[in-house]
Amino acid sequence: MVSMIYDCVKKIIKPTILAAKSYHIADASGFVKLDAMENPYVWPEKIKDEWSRCLLQADLNRYPDAKSYELRRELTQAFNFSENTSMILGNGSDELIQIILMALNKNNNVVMVPEPSFVMYRLLSSMMELEFVGVPLNKDFSLDLSAMLESIEKKKPAVIFIAWPNNPTGNSFLEESLIEIINATTGLVVIDEAYHSFAQKSMMSYLHKYPNVLLMRTLSKLGLAGLRLGMLFGASEWISELDKLRLPYNIGTLNQISASFIIKNIGLLEQQAACIRHDREVLFNNLSEVVGVETWRSEANFILFRVPNPGADKVYKELIKKNILIKNLQGSHPLLENCLRVTVGTPEENKLFLSRLRNIVIAS
Numbered sequence: 008m009v010s011m012i013y014d015c016v017k018k019i020i021k022p023t024i025l026a027a028k029s030y031h032i033a034d035a036s037g038f039v040k041l042d043a044m045e046n047p048y049v050w051p052e053k054i055k056d057e058w059s060r061c062l063l064q065a066d067l068n069r070y071p072d073a074k075s076y077e078l079r080r081e082l083t084q085a086f087n088f089s090e091n092t093s094m095i096l097g098n099g100s101d102e103l104i105q106i107i108l109m110a111l112n113k114n115n116n117v118v119m120v121p122e123p124s125f126v127m128y129r130l131l132s133s134m135m136e137l138e139f140v141g142v143p144l145n146k147d148f149s150l151d152l153s154a155m156l157e158s159i160e161k162k163k164p165a166v167i168f169i170a171w172p173n174n175p176t177g178n179s180f181l182e183e184s185l186i187e188i189i190n191a192t193t194g195l196v197v198i199d200e201a202y203h204s205f206a207q208k209s210m211m212s213y214l215h216k217y218p219n220v221l222l223m224r225t226l227s228k229l230g231l232a233g234l235r236l237g238m239l240f241g242a243s244e245w246i247s248e249l250d251k252l253r254l255p256y257n258i259g260t261l262n263q264i265s266a267s268f269i270i271k272n273i274g275l276l277e278q279q280a281a282c283i284r285h286d287r288e289v290l291f292n293n294l295s296e297v298v299g300v301e302t303w304r305s306e307a308n309f310i311l312f313r314v315p316n317p318g319a320d321k322v323y324k325e326l327i328k329k330n331i332l333i334k335n336l337q338g339s340h341p342l343l344e345n346c347l348r349v350t351v352g353t354p355e356e357n358k359l360f361l362s363r364l365r366n367i368v369i370a371s
């Protein structure tokens with residue numbers, strides 16, 4: 008029976024999809040969860056009470072505001088975005104990446120990304136059968152500018168995604184190099200500022216200087232991963248076309264109300280981000296002192312590190328046994344040999360992670 012159904016599935020579903028693996032998300036229940044760049048702090052009870060009262064105003068029999076008009080206005084105010092820049096909202100910035108990729112012209116659909124980087128660029132490109140070109144970073148994870156320029160010349164990409172700071176390496180590429188890339192390409196350059204709250208710098212001003220730049224932000228890493236709200240900025244000529252691909256009600260009423268509520272309390276999230284930035288430095292220093300561990304400075308809310316023997320796979324598994332979940336990057340890119348990525352948690356979580364890691368590295 009099952010195989011009969013699958014025979015039919017195979018005729019209908021694209022081979023690319025059939026061959027793809029589904030995106031694996033580790034089951035985190037019961038773990039100290041340091042794998043997904045979440046903010047580790049919950050809201051105070053008082054804020055939760057106020058929030059739940061806001062939600063009571065929702066009339067779920069009605070469709071949401073299709074353009075999230077009020078929410079976009081509030082976001083513009085809270086984050087000081089320019090009134091002259093157009094913005095659309097996505098169900099996470101993942102959805103905005105998908106929208107950009109869906110818009111590409113069939114005959115001009117090369118997607119270029121310096122790698123290792125955020126996996127969703129590659130994954131979504133492959134699902135949509137676009138040509139994906141990953142240009143390796145240097146060994147120290149800086150941008151290999153000449154390799155990028157050469158690839159741009161050769162491949163004429165329709166779009167280049169730059170995560171700034173980059174995930175999973177945590178560094179921000181040199182601004183001068185990005186300007187060279189923007190000038191060298193006839194395609195679109197999308198700057199993904201998912202970690203803006205931790206890097207505290209932005210290329211937002213580029214939107215007015217360069218007609219081929221778009222910029223993305225998300226509330227996920229700031230502390231609202233469960234909400235799913237991404238923002239895409241750019242010239243109205245770009246944004247109005249991309250908006251046609253956005254499903255009309257992609258931001259539900261509860262999400263709009265919740266986002267409106269929390270950005271009125273944005274100070275709370277910004278305080279938490281400041282704590283995380285501070286704790287990142289403490290974690291970095293302590294991690295660098297673990298014998299044999301190599302670390303890279305991060306401008307995000309996570310740290311990339313390389314372990315000595317017994318290697319990343321073993322360290323990852325041993326940490327799991329000790330109830331700690333981080334991200335194993337072994338096998339995901341040749342430059343990430345024996346690398347792992349840990350999200351900055353609360354000071355207690357960071358200490359626990361460090362002591363268990365030390366035990367594993369020393370025992371072997």
Ligand SMILES: *Cc1c(COP(=O)(O)O)cnc(C)c1O
Nearest residue numbers: 099100101125170174201225227
């Ligand atoms: C986490 C991450 C995202 C995804 O953000 P969502 O808004 O949660 O979809 C996008 N880009 C980069 C570089 C990320 O690390």
